[in-house]
Amino acid sequence: MNIIQCQFCKKPFATLGGRICPDCNEKIDRDFITVRDYIYEHKHSNIDKIAEETEVKKSVIIHLLKEGRLIIDSDDGDGLLICEMCKKPINTGRMCKECMGKVANTMNKNVSASAKPQQKAPEQNFKGSAKIGS
Numbered sequence: 001m002n003i004i005q006c007q008f009c010k011k012p013f014a015t016l017g018g019r020i021c022p023d024c025n026e027k028i029d030r031d032f033i034t035v036r037d038y039i040y041e042h043k044h045s046n047i048d049k050i051a052e053e054t055e056v057k058k059s060v061i062i063h064l065l066k067e068g069r070l071i072i073d074s075d076d077g078d079g080l081l082i083c084e085m086c087k088k089p090i091n092t093g094r095m096c097k098e099c100m101g102k103v104a105n106t107m108n109k110n111v112s113a114s115a116k117p118q119q120k121a122p123e124q125n126f127k128g129s130a131k132i133g134s
Helices: 022-043 045-053 057-068 098-111
Strands: 001-003 010-014 071-073 129-131
Touching: 022 045, 022 057, 022 071, 045 057, 057 071
Parallel strands: 071 129
Antiparallel strands: 001 010
């Protein structure tokens, strides 16, 4: 177990790998519900309007987008998120589908021949996620 600084509140905490302390994780979960409920009622709101109306910090909303818990409702993601590999605009997560495929192929190639056959990775389940309108 390591002691690290929380990515949000900057307080030290013991972790097994996460970068957010339990208190901030709980707050982020509550903020997600607040933002999700707001988006359901105001489908085409932009991130600034959502942050203002819900009093949830824009950085938390971006964190939820990168986690895949929220989705920007436009093809290019309004330029808010970019793929961490190729820098193409995306609407959720950290990588575009093409780069995720490349990473998956690279990982599959690195698996030894003696390992049992790879199963197809399950598709992400966005149940409970919400789209941010443009």
